[in-house]
Amino acid sequence: DIVLTQSPALAVSLGQRATISCRASQSVSISRYNLMHWYQQKPGQQPKLLIYRASNLASGIPARFSGSGSGTDFTLTINPVQADDIATYYCQQSRESPPWTFGGGTKLELK
């Protein structure tokens, strides 16, 4: 299985940039496609797709969210952070199936 590693938590100030990282145990890229995706989850809600294929913004997601990376290292950036962005963020890979796998989640907190 491809293991995805995320830092458990990140503290940021409102209006600042948040950078959340995800490292894969092996490459999740095929040709020009980077099969890494990002989700936001707030307590009591279902996950929401933010970014698909590493850098593509999902429908209805604000432009302050962006994604980058290839191979084994990926980043979700929120700039500027707003109060509504306080949540847990997960990466997920679909390079290898089965199984598709998720990272352990990064909880975004306010400083």
Next chain:
Amino acid sequence: EVQLQESGPGLVKPSQSLSLTCSVTGYSITSNYWGWIRKFPGNKMEWMGYISYSGSTSYNPSLKSRISITRDTSKNQFFLQLNSVTTEDTATYYCARTLVNGWFAYWGQGTLVTVSS
């Protein structure tokens, strides 16, 4: 708009089977892929498997001997059955729509299933 809704018992006894239904509106399950994901207490998320537009299935190898995903196209529903559950299967279960490239664009609200005697 695609909407998914999970339903089923919230409490299951150890060694019994867990059975959940995902009811889909706004989109036919004879297109795309339809999966189950669960989130354990403590935030770990696990992809369990999916059923495709054609009815083929793919399962997480960690569950392969216990899991079955089926569908009823006439009701636009798909189902999860997990056999021989233990307390380790206590989780919030989500159904979701995915594409072949594997991201989950639409999710149900989730249903908490507790395995306890």
